[in-house]
Amino acid sequence: MDLIIGSHVGYNKNDGLLGSVKEALTYNSNTFMFYTGAPQNTFRLPIDKNITEEAKALMKENNIDINNVIIHAPYIINLANRANMDFSVDFLKKEIRRSEELGISKIVLHPGSHVGLGVEIGLQNIIDGLNMVIESDMKPIICLETMAGKGSELGKTFEEIKTIIDGVKLNNKLMVCLDTCHMNDAGYDMSKFDEVLEEFDRIIGIERIGCVHINDSKNPINSHKDRHENIGFGTIGFDTLSNIIYNPKLKDVPKILETPYIDKEYPPYKHEIKMIRDNIFNSNLLDEVREDYR
Numbered sequence: 001m002d003l004i005i006g007s008h009v010g011y012n013k014n015d016g017l018l019g020s021v022k023e024a025l026t027y028n029s030n031t032f033m034f035y036t037g038a039p040q041n042t043f044r045l046p047i048d049k050n051i052t053e054e055a056k057a058l059m060k061e062n063n064i065d066i067n068n069v070i071i072h073a074p075y076i077i078n079l080a081n082r083a084n085m086d087f088s089v090d091f092l093k094k095e096i097r098r099s100e101e102l103g104i105s106k107i108v109l110h111p112g113s114h115v116g117l118g119v120e121i122g123l124q125n126i127i128d129g130l131n132m133v134i135e136s137d138m139k140p141i142i143c144l145e146t147m148a149g150k151g152s153e154l155g156k157t158f159e160e161i162k163t164i165i166d167g168v169k170l171n172n173k174l175m176v177c178l179d180t181c182h183m184n185d186a187g188y189d190m191s192k193f194d195e196v197l198e199e200f201d202r203i204i205g206i207e208r209i210g211c212v213h214i215n216d217s218k219n220p221i222n223s224h225k226d227r228h229e230n231i232g233f234g235t236i237g238f239d240t241l242s243n244i245i246y247n248p249k250l251k252d253v254p255k256i257l258e259t260p261y262i263d264k265e266y267p268p269y270k271h272e273i274k275m276i277r278d279n280i281f282n283s284n285l286l287d288e289v290r291e292d293y294r
């Protein structure tokens with residue numbers, strides 16, 4: 001099976017999308033995900049058309065289908081909280097324009113945190129926000145990410161995501177991004193993925209899955225923590241993650257690693273992607289990464 005797999009990569013001001021493609025290629029990825037600027041602030045530089053064209057040519061040369069490439073919206077956007085609504089709506093609209101300029105067709109978005117307003121009001125705010133943001137002629141699809149339920153995060157259950165989708169008028173512009181660490185931490189038993197997927201299909205519909213974030217978790221099921229671990233080194237484990245990655249029903253869905261750097265310094269993605277392609281757990285992986293970058 002031809003996996004569509006990559007990782008989170010950087011995006012810097014000098015070489016923009018071209019730098020992201022080059023980084024992805026060093027990991028032998030055939031897709032990738034990036035923020036269009038620092039996720040914690042709103043500073044964004046104009047996009048250089050020539051660099052973007054160069055990036056697209058390099059993708060083509062290396063069989064990276066741009067339709068599988070993902071933008072992650074910055075996490076300062078919180079549609080669930082009325083107080084920041086104007087800012088969030090405005091910034092998300094700009095992010096959509098930037099995605100269109102770059103030719104990227106999927107944007108992953110954290111639904112939001114209700115910060116004390118309660119689940120029902122929070123969900124309604126997200127619906128209202130998305131109805132303000134989404135226009136019928138916009139090109140990218142927004143993929144709502146399944147969340148761990150840390151603090152007052154919404155989107156921790158399939159039911160909450162379904163409520164949002166049902167409330168959005170132009171919901172043909174919405175898909176879902178499954179995050180394996182978040183789902184584990186939210187209480188889904190990933191070792192029974194067939195059942196989890198069936199539940200998703202029953203509540204939301206499997207055709208809505210637009211992206212999968214592949215992460216192990218540092219914490220046990222239902223812990224509501226959201227701390228990612230390297231593949232096979234956490235509580236979900238290699239076999240369960242492999243089973244998800246190779247699920248034939250998710251064959252055409254891009255898989256993105258967001259696992260932590262080793263010693264906060266060395267990107268693990270080249271080694272993790274090789275391990276996933278070999279489909280055998282490598283217990284020496286962390287040391288091999290360290291040696292490779294030393």
Ligand code: FE
Binds near residue numbers: 108110145
């Ligand atoms: Fe995310």
Ligand code: FE
Binds near residue numbers: 145179213258
């Ligand atoms: Fe994620």
Ligand code: ZN
Binds near residue numbers: 181182226
């Ligand atoms: Zn996370």
